[in-house]
Amino acid sequence: MGVVWRLNPTGWMVVILAIGVWEVLVRAQILRYAYLPAPSGVLSGFGDLLASGALLVDLLHTLGVAVLASALAIAIGVALGAAIGLIPLFAALTNASVDVLRTIPTLALIPVALLIFGPEFRTEVIVAVYAAIWPVVINTAGGVRAVHPRLYDVARTFQLSGPERLRKIVLPAAMPAILVGGRLAVVSALVVAVVAEMLVNPEGIGWGLIRTEQALRPERTWAYAVTSGALGFAVNAFLVFAVRRALPGGQDNRAVSR
Amino acid sequence: MSRLTGLLPLALLLVVWQLVGPERSVTFPRPSTWLAGLQAMYADGTLLPAVGTTLLTFVASLIVATAVGAAVGIVMGASQRIDRAFTPILDFFRSLPPPAIVPVAGLILGLTLVTNVVIVVIGIVWPILLNTISGMHDVPRVRLDMARSLGLTPLERLTKVVLPSLAPRIMLGVRTAASISLILTLLVDMLGTGDGLGRQLLLHQQRFQANAVWGLLLVTGFFGYAANTLIVVGERYALRHWPEGRR
Numbered sequence: 001m002g003v004v005w006r007l008n009p010t011g012w013m014v015v016i017l018a019i020g021v022w023e024v025l026v027r028a029q030i031l032r033y034a035y036l037p038a039p040s041g042v043l044s045g046f047g048d049l050l051a052s053g054a055l056l057v058d059l060l061h062t063l064g065v066a067v068l069a070s071a072l073a074i075a076i077g078v079a080l081g082a083a084i085g086l087i088p089l090f091a092a093l094t095n096a097s098v099d100v101l102r103t104i105p106t107l108a109l110i111p112v113a114l115l116i117f118g119p120e121f122r123t124e125v126i127v128a129v130y131a132a133i134w135p136v137v138i139n140t141a142g143g144v145r146a147v148h149p150r151l152y153d154v155a156r157t158f159q160l161s162g163p164e165r166l167r168k169i170v171l172p173a174a175m176p177a178i179l180v181g182g183r184l185a186v187v188s189a190l191v192v193a194v195v196a197e198m199l200v201n202p203e204g205i206g207w208g209l210i211r212t213e214q215a216l217r218p219e220r221t222w223a224y225a226v227t228s229g230a231l232g233f234a235v236n237a238f239l240v241f242a243v244r245r246a247l248p249g250g251q252d253n254r255a256v257s258r
Numbered sequence: 259m260s261r262l263t264g265l266l267p268l269a270l271l272l273v274v275w276q277l278v279g280p281e282r283s284v285t286f287p288r289p290s291t292w293l294a295g296l297q298a299m300y301a302d303g304t305l306l307p308a309v310g311t312t313l314l315t316f317v318a319s320l321i322v323a324t325a326v327g328a329a330v331g332i333v334m335g336a337s338q339r340i341d342r343a344f345t346p347i348l349d350f351f352r353s354l355p356p357p358a359i360v361p362v363a364g365l366i367l368g369l370t371l372v373t374n375v376v377i378v379v380i381g382i383v384w385p386i387l388l389n390t391i392s393g394m395h396d397v398p399r400v401r402l403d404m405a406r407s408l409g410l411t412p413l414e415r416l417t418k419v420v421l422p423s424l425a426p427r428i429m430l431g432v433r434t435a436a437s438i439s440l441i442l443t444l445l446v447d448m449l450g451t452g453d454g455l456g457r458q459l460l461l462h463q464q465r466f467q468a469n470a471v472w473g474l475l476l477v478t479g480f481f482g483y484a485a486n487t488l489i490v491v492g493e494r495y496a497l498r499h500w501p502e503g504r505r
């Protein structure tokens with residue numbers, strides 16, 4: 001595939017065209033919504049937020065929470081998932097409970113978390129961890145369960161101890177599945193962090209969206225929305241890259257990461 | 259049987275909580291008081307309308323998003339050129355955290371029952387659309403050729419060849435969309451002026467009526483579980499002609 005194909009000039013032309021049409025329609029007052037800014041307005045809102053430094057602070061806050069929450073979720077989730085995958089009794093005792101807990105809509109937990117922990121930073125992190133942990137648990141458990149029995153024979157031949165077996169055989173073999181879970185975890189953590197900022201902890205991009213909406217500054221609300229999209233895009237691109245790098249043996253991970 | 263043993267830890271936790279938990283508390287009220295909280299809401303007539311509103315928003319938005327996403331996806335996926343032309347825009351919407359759409363669209367459209375559905379649809383349509391588009395690329399050529407040599411009309415080709423071939427991919431998108439919709443349905447309610455479960459949760463939290471909040475969490479949890487089950491059943495129905503491994 002050539003450079004032209006990869007750069008996709010038609011695609012970017014459509015983007016520019018769409019923005020141009022939007023600008024013209026709003027300027028000509030054909031699209032008449034009280035709170036729909038033109039792209040040029042969004043751009044100036046963007047400039048204001050950049051100049052005051054609010055945008056950067058909010059962006060870093062949301063990114064920080066997403067990273068912290070997904071790190072916690074992956075650490076706890078891998079441990080829990082490995083236990084479920086390795087110990088049949090534990091799995092029998094917890095599977096249905098995990099199903100019930102993971103289907104509770106995270107949004108419904110936010111009011112409960114507010115009552116228990118108050119409108120604070122830790123509440124935001126806890127809620128984001130809760131949302132991010134389940135894909136890790138489920139994927140790790142599945143990955144660990146699918147480890148080929150012959151690998152355990154190998155471990156026995158080398159007389160590996162329990163912890164060694166876990167570290168050298170089980171976790172590497174389950175790594176593709178764990179990585180898929182981890183990727184989903186980061187995305188959920190980001191989404192829930194934004195929501196929690198709207199409802200719980202008045203900081204970050206989520207709060208920026210709400211604050212500017214309530215102040216009736218739609219051009220700034222749009223600037224925040226575009227920023228969150230760019231953040232999501234960057235995070236996604238990084239994850240695809242990281243997963244490809246982290247997968248051992250250069251497997252065709254498109255099949256895995258779908 | 260195994261389902262029941264799997265619920266054991268959760269049930270045990272609730273029993274212990276009931277025995278040692280405080281009667282009145284703003285954090286962890288006893289489970290038995292949750293039902294009393296729900297009872298009170300049922301009595302003053304706010305519970306059932308709230309469940310109805312949330313259910314309606316959830317189901318309506320999922321149906322509309324599936325129809326729109328599949329239809330637009332089939333058109334866009336049919337031509338590589340159109341697909342390429344919209345790739346950057348779709349990539350942006352795919353990576354946009356869905357909750358960010360709510361304040362932006364809320365400013366333009368306002369947050370009423372109808373616009374709530376529209377906003378949720380805008381938030382959840384992307385996985386269905388993207389899966390349909392990539393599904394269109396995977397429809398085996400031989401099937402389309404065969405449809406043509408059998409002399410099927412375009413409509414017959416759509417209903418007898420294209421849609422059945424796309425069903426697994428569309429359902430994959432629907433499943434992702436449903437889990438986002440559970441978030442957005444409650445969020446539009448919390449940020450807007452609706453009377454759904456999200457609003458009730460937030461109202462009771464602001465009044466520190468913990469038993470009602472936990473009761474509503476129970477209802478919402480059941481709602482999420484039911485939605486999940488519904489999707490699994492719907493998927494099994496939609497894919498009933500597909501062999502088990504090929505879904």
